[in-house]
Amino acid sequence: MTDFAARVRGALAAKGLTMRAAARALNYDPAYLCRVLNGKQQPSADMARALDELLEADGALSELASTLTSDDRARLAYSIARPSRLDVKTVVALGDVLAAQRRLDDALPAIAMLPATAAQWESVERLARDARGPHAEALHRVAAEWVQFIGWLHAEARNDPEAVRWLTEAEDRADDLNDGVLAAQAANFKGYLARQQGRPRAIVRWFLTAYHTPGAAPLQRVGDAVQAAHGFAMLGERDDARRLLDKAATLADSVGGDLPPGTAYWLTPTFSRMGIGLAHLALGDHADAAANLRTGLSGLPEDQRAAEWAAEYRRALEEAEAAV
Incomplete structure (x- = not known):
């Protein structure tokens, strides 16, 4: 289920490396x-670490390789063969696999992640469809998170129609589960896609949808407000943009030491500074934009700083600094 092999093959292809070239670089037997x-x-643990270094995956491949024990693998195989016997340890193991995929997305290109992630989801979906018993609902939640993650990967890879299709499915599943956090995050990802497409009205629409979703976590709403402000700024509606930035600042002060939800683990008050920076850049406040973008980027964990999704913030910081 971790599909370590498929992840590494995709990452090697993204870097233009053959298996033989990788074996030479790592000083491992090609066979x-x-x-x-x-x-x-x-x-082996040593090989996983060596591949981590070669592919600049910041420990994500080592984590992926160690996610499932041999017992976990046997339990998953048993549950897939006998869905009516689903147990809580299987659900936890699948959640751990998904968490490892999210971590890997911070290190590898989305295009290298998609094939194996989609294949994993097919197994999870079959199991969720046929599962019975007291743990079936928890498995449906994991399956819904998987749908959302695939939608995110398509958005990141700019497979736009597929991204919309998967994220709409994620919204529907979140509603079926009465999960406001998941529903808000799916709308947020549609806002991200709209930003990559350069569609400011859609940016405002989707981030405000996420902001107003019942059950959204406070840190989600902070991020949604500042990103909707960015859309308003792009439209030239400066008063609305500044009103939302003020609202986000007030909300951020009230969050205090709240932890982000597990399905949006990257959200922190510092993270939202990058969205604030984008809004100020669109407003022409270049010094404020640079200060916020710099703070947000420097506050990222090391394994996220070179992530594919962070590139737009790095480019925005260069633009803001050049204009100061």
């Missing part, structure tokens, strides 16, 4: 690496 990357042998 051994071939067995690992064809899924016929589990990687």
Whole structure:
């Protein structure tokens, strides 16, 4: 289920490396690496670390390789074969696998992540469809999170129609589960896609939808408000943009030490400074934009600073600093 082999093959392809070239770079027997990357042998901890360094994955591949124990794998295989026997440990293991995929997304391109993630989801979806018993609802929640993650990967890879389709499905599943956090995050990802498309009205529409979603977490609403402000600023509606920035600041003060929801683990008050920076840049406040973008980027964990999704903030910081 972790599909370590598929992840590494995708990452090697994204960097233009063959298995043989990787074996030479790592000083590993090509036959051994071939067995690992064809899924016929589990990687050693040393090999996972070496691949991490080669592919600049910041520990994500090592984490992925160690996510499931042999017992976890046996339990998953048993549950897939006998869905009516689903137990809580299987649900937890699947949640751990998904968390490892999210972590890996911070290190690898979305296009390298999508094939294996979609294949994993098919197994999870089959299990969720046929599962029975007291743990079925928890598994449906994991499956809904998986749908949302695939939608995010399509948005990041700019497969726009597929992104909209998956994120709409994620919204529907979140509503079925009465989960405001998941529903708000799916709308937020549609706002992200609109921003990549350069559609300011859609930016405002989707981030305000996320902001007003019942059950959204306070830190989600802070981020949604500042990103909606960015859309208003792009439209030239400066008063609305500044009103939302003020509202986000007030809300952020009230959040205090609240932790972000697990499905939006990246959200912190510092993270929202990057969205504030985008809004100020669109308003022409270049010094404020640069200060906020710099603070937001420097506040990211090391494994997120080179993430594909962070590139727009790095470009915005360069633009703001050049204009100061």
